[in-house]
Amino acid sequence: MNTSFIQYEDVSVQYSPYVMGIDNINLSIEQGEFVFFIGPTGSGKSTTLKLLTREVEHTSGHLWLSGKLLDHWKESSIPILRRNMGIVPQNCGLLPNKKVWENINYALRAIGVPRRTARKRVIEILEQVNIAQRADAYPSELSGGEKQRVAIGRALVNNPPLLIADEPTANLDPECSLDIMSLLMRLNDEGTTVLVSTHEHHLVTMLKKRVINLSRGKIVTDDVPSLDNNYLAPEMYVYSGPN
Numbered sequence: 756m757n758t759s760f761i762q763y764e765d766v767s768v769q770y771s772p773y774v775m776g777i778d779n780i781n782l783s784i785e786q787g788e789f790v791f792f793i794g795p796t797g798s799g800k801s802t803t804l805k806l807l808t809r810e811v812e813h814t815s816g817h818l819w820l821s822g823k824l825l826d827h828w829k830e831s832s833i834p835i836l837r838r839n840m841g842i843v844p845q846n847c848g849l850l851p852n853k854k855v856w857e858n859i860n861y862a863l864r865a866i867g868v869p870r871r872t873a874r875k876r877v878i879e880i881l882e883q884v885n886i887a888q889r890a891d892a893y894p895s896e897l898s899g900g901e902k903q904r905v906a907i908g909r910a911l912v913n914n915p916p917l918l919i920a921d922e923p924t925a926n927l928d929p930e931c932s933l934d935i936m937s938l939l940m941r942l943n944d945e946g947t948t949v950l951v952s953t954h955e956h957h958l959v960t961m962l963k964k965r966v967i968n969l970s971r972g973k974i975v976t977d978d979v980p981s982l983d984n985n986y987l988a989p990e991m992y993v994y995s996g997p998n
């Protein structure tokens with residue numbers, strides 16, 4: 756009997772005889788959790804997340820989402836599965852010839868929301884991700900952080916219980932990264948389960964959420980960093996010179 760919201764049991768992805776995407780992962784995630792996946796390039800972060808969106812299939816083990824076994828999930832059922840998740844792509848993936856509000860509206864209409872309801876929902880979503888003041892801008896007129904906020908807004912059109920963001924801050928400066936992480940944490944406070952992969956180890960250490968550290972397709976640590984005692988992330992040290 757499986758009771759976790761997400762459960763990986765001995766899950767491996769073997770891309771080819773010599774390439775393991777992930778190697779025997781065991782992992783449980785409960786509804787309402789916020790989980791960071793960190794690790795160097797090639798460590799298996801994207802593979803771990805893409806199993807849930809079914810962009811990748813596991814080659815062994817068992818995977819459950821919301822009590823459903825995803826092993827041998829039918830291709831034709833993938834759109835139904837994805838309707839219950841918000842996916843934030845790394846490059847924001849906005850339609851360049853549509854304004855901010857039109858990007859959100861388009862996504863709402865695409866899932867069948869009636870025109871009038873969509874108009875109202877667009878405003879709610881833009882406010883939720885704090886970008887309403889840029890509603891009439893085109894993506895090319897936005898900063899990287901603003902684009903990513905719209906991308907997160909677009910991922911919310913289904914009111915998904917699960918939000919998956921694979922390196923959402925990869926192209927952002929540290930200040931914008933913190934802004935995006937704060938937004939994701941706020942959405943988590945409102946009840947959404949949030950899974951985020953990132954390179955930004957130091958930032959993640961400061962945010963006191965569960966951190967799963969991958970290396971060569973395996974989980975090496977899985978805990979919540981503490982900032983007790985004298986711990987300071989390396990970039991927080993300020994060299995004051997000899998005295």
Ligand SMILES: Nc1ncnc2c1ncn2[C@@H]1O[C@H](COP(=O)(O)OP(=O)(O)O)[C@@H](O)[C@H]1O
Nearest residue numbers: 770774775776795796797798799800801802803
């Ligand atoms: N579509 C693919 N085909 C073959 N190998 C892949 C594919 N995607 C990822 N890999 C390999 O799987 C391993 C894990 O990759 P990935 O999950 O993308 O790691 P990360 O997101 O941490 O950078 C790497 O060795 C990578 O080269």
Ligand SMILES: [Mg+2]
Nearest residue numbers: 800801802921
């Ligand atoms: Mg990746």
